[in-house]
Amino acid sequence: MSSATDIKGVRARVASPPRWVAPVKIAVFVAMLFPLARLVFLGVNGGLGANPIEFITRSTGLWTLVYLCITLAITPLRRMTGITALARFRRMIGLYAFFFAVMHFTTYIWFDKWFDVAEMVKDIGKRPFITVGFAAFVLLIPLAATSPKAMVRKLGRRWQILHRAIYLIAALAILHFWWMKAGKHDLELPKIYGSIVIVLLGWRVIAWLKTRRA
Numbered sequence: 001m002s003s004a005t006d007i008k009g010v011r012a013r014v015a016s017p018p019r020w021v022a023p024v025k026i027a028v029f030v031a032m033l034f035p036l037a038r039l040v041f042l043g044v045n046g047g048l049g050a051n052p053i054e055f056i057t058r059s060t061g062l063w064t065l066v067y068l069c070i071t072l073a074i075t076p077l078r079r080m081t082g083i084t085a086l087a088r089f090r091r092m093i094g095l096y097a098f099f100f101a102v103m104h105f106t107t108y109i110w111f112d113k114w115f116d117v118a119e120m121v122k123d124i125g126k127r128p129f130i131t132v133g134f135a136a137f138v139l140l141i142p143l144a145a146t147s148p149k150a151m152v153r154k155l156g157r158r159w160q161i162l163h164r165a166i167y168l169i170a171a172l173a174i175l176h177f178w179w180m181k182a183g184k185h186d187l188e189l190p191k192i193y194g195s196i197v198i199v200l201l202g203w204r205v206i207a208w209l210k211t212r213r214a
């Protein structure tokens with residue numbers, strides 16, 4: 001076993017990984033490419049529907065949210081199962097969330113609006129939920145930029161504080177989704193994802209209260 005840092009949650013990452021981690025990591029990496037492969041497959045086969053840009057925006061937005069939720073679920077799962085090596089998957093899944101957010105954002109500003117700022121301002125006036133999505137995206141950038149192990153070591157405790165922004169990002173993502181769907185009177189999915197995020201954040205609040213009382 002190599003030495004461990006005292007940064008909470010990062011301890012498992014610096015210890016030698018169990019042997020199953022590497023193959024499972026490769027399998028997870030490949031599996032998480034599925035939404036992209038699906039989009040490419042549908043695109044090539046004309047399966048993106050009457051409005052392909054809308055289809056891609058919605059698909060990449062939803063997968064960003066799914067990967068954000070999985071990233072948030074790692075710590076509770078690690079604590080509940082005692083499988084500390086799960087922490088080794090968090091960075092990769094978080095970066096996948098960022099990757100899909102970049103695709104979601106790029107689809108909007110490039111293929112939907114063709115970098116036309118006046119058009120975007122007009123759209124945001126009509127659909128203010130876009131601003132909330134943008135705020136979530138901007139907050140994700142420093143987290144992705146500080147994800148390399150060297151940055152974890154360099155920032156020390158400040159890394160942990162910075163990465164707490166994931167909670168705010170998840171809340172903003174739900175608000176963005178909810179607000180968008182509220183206009184369409186279709187809140188079924190936002191309610192499901194909202195409940196998942198509430199449970200995942202609620203678990204952290206309870207865990208924090210327990211450590212304060214101990």
Ligand code: HEM
Nearest residue numbers: 054057058061062064065101105108133134136137173177
């Ligand atoms: C962490 C960042 C973000 C997350 C998690 C996210 C998530 C989502 C989700 C879940 C949807 C609804 C998908 C569906 O209908 O099933 C959506 C829609 C949308 N998002 Fe985002 N989003 C983010 C950032 C952004 C940004 C930065 C922009 C643009 C500046 C944006 C623009 C849009 C637009 C325009 C739609 C609606 C598409 C339509 O009406 O067809 N989002 N987003």
